Amino acid sequence: MLAVALPACKAAERPVVSDSGSTAPARSTADKALASGSTRAAPPSGAAPTPAGSWALLGDASNGLVAVTEHIQIAPNGTIYGTQFHGDVFRGTASGDRFTFEKLPGAGLTNNGYSALGVNARSEPLIGCWAKGHGGNDDQQLFRFDPGKGEWIASKGLSPGRYNRGVSAFHLEKDGSILVIGGYSPSVLQSKDGGDSYALIYDFNTANKVSVGSYGHIFSMERSPTGEIIAGIEVKGFQRSLDGGVSYSPLEMPGPPSNTYGVGFTAEGEALLSRNYNVNPIRIYRRTRDGQLVKADLGLEGDDFNHRPRGGVYTILLAPWGENFISTFTAIYRSKNGGRWEKFMHGIEGTASPNAITADARCIYAAVKPGAIYRYCGG
Numbered sequence: 001m002l003a004v005a006l007p008a009c010k011a012a013e014r015p016v017v018s019d020s021g022s023t024a025p026a027r028s029t030a031d032k033a034l035a036s037g038s039t040r041a042a043p044p045s046g047a048a049p050t051p052a053g054s055w056a057l058l059g060d061a062s063n064g065l066v067a068v069t070e071h072i073q074i075a076p077n078g079t080i081y082g083t084q085f086h087g088d089v090f091r092g093t094a095s096g097d098r099f100t101f102e103k104l105p106g107a108g109l110t111n112n113g114y115s116a117l118g119v120n121a122r123s124e125p126l127i128g129c130w131a132k133g134h135g136g137n138d139d140q141q142l143f144r145f146d147p148g149k150g151e152w153i154a155s156k157g158l159s160p161g162r163y164n165r166g167v168s169a170f171h172l173e174k175d176g177s178i179l180v181i182g183g184y185s186p187s188v189l190q191s192k193d194g195g196d197s198y199a200l201i202y203d204f205n206t207a208n209k210v211s212v213g214s215y216g217h218i219f220s221m222e223r224s225p226t227g228e229i230i231a232g233i234e235v236k237g238f239q240r241s242l243d244g245g246v247s248y249s250p251l252e253m254p255g256p257p258s259n260t261y262g263v264g265f266t267a268e269g270e271a272l273l274s275r276n277y278n279v280n281p282i283r284i285y286r287r288t289r290d291g292q293l294v295k296a297d298l299g300l301e302g303d304d305f306n307h308r309p310r311g312g313v314y315t316i317l318l319a320p321w322g323e324n325f326i327s328t329f330t331a332i333y334r335s336k337n338g339g340r341w342e343k344f345m346h347g348i349e350g351t352a353s354p355n356a357i358t359a360d361a362r363c364i365y366a367a368v369k370p371g372a373i374y375r376y377c378g379g
Contacts (some may be wrong), residue, residue, distance in 0.1 A: 118170020128167025183217030263318025
């Protein structure tokens with residue numbers, strides 16, 4: 001992680017849990033920073049702004065996007081990338097008020113069990129894959145597309161085989177470095193050369209002197225606007241860092257710590273923590289500034305992900321204007337106060353693709369089924 005001048009981690013305090021449904025004050029629009037601290041792009045200059053209050057269609061089968069997109073990323077230069085499991089990788093470039101999509105060549109991509117999609121500072125796509133035996137078909141799990149050669153390059157360093165289950169996510173940091181998380185080996189990798197090679201910067205098993213399997217899979221990791229980092233880990237729950245990722249301490253949560261899913265932050269830096277429903281009936285908590293946990297899933301009671309054994313929300317997005325967004329198996333929701341959610345599908349035809357949502361410096365982007373990408377710029 002990037003160095004952050006913050007005090008050393010303290011032992012986790014026992015939170016006071018409230019199910020009253022209380023909410024935080026209205027979101028401030030002064031802080032425009034994204035939760036992850038990632039480098040994002042403004043919409044391409046040739047693209048028209050999304051109509052206020054509604055999603056705008058950017059791509060579907062009529063302009064080359066001929067498949068369901070399960071992962072989506074927006075590159076620094078405004079290019080959109082999308083993938084589907086065991087399918088193709090699509091690239092979208094601005095064409096008027098929409099995009100033109102094309103399939104990228106598959107040469108060099110020896111594993112098409114895609115589990116994550118990222119971009120580097122050069123706006124090249126990065127692919128992370130499931131391991132062999134977990135949906136992947138090769139031991140190599142990290143790739144970078146080289147546009148000059150028109151082929152995928154297998155990353156060096158600790159790949160292949162570091163993530164003996166799957167890659168969870170990429171994060172493009174402000175300094176241009178790339179972070180990767182995943183498991184079953186709960187490791188944080190870093191690339192300083194655009195994804196050509198990776199080095200291990202933190203391993204939860206090694207740091208805590210425990211055996212493989214003690215922590216399990218890292219589902220998510222996010223950085224708050226104030227610099228705090230929280231990781232959601234399968235067996236040991238949510239882990240917090242106040243020193244830029246040098247060390248972590250547990251956040252105590254109600255119920256057993258296993259089956260942790262998503263992490264996000266409000267514009268004020270309060271953490272939003274998503275849990276699997278078979279661990280606790282409250283799906284999302286908000287951690288207030290004084291360390292209390294309050295119910296933050298109002299409005300989601302009727303969504304289908306409440307009835308799925310593994311229907312968790314991995315991605316809790318902070319939009320540039322301060323609202324939070326999630327995408328479940330059925331719909332996209334937004335929250336203006338970090339606690340109450342409303343379905344937000346205005347202008348969308350189709351069904352949400354779970355967790356297929358991302359942002360640049362001005363707008364957010366979402367993929368929906370049966371195969372389309374939309375943009376929303378607030379309003």
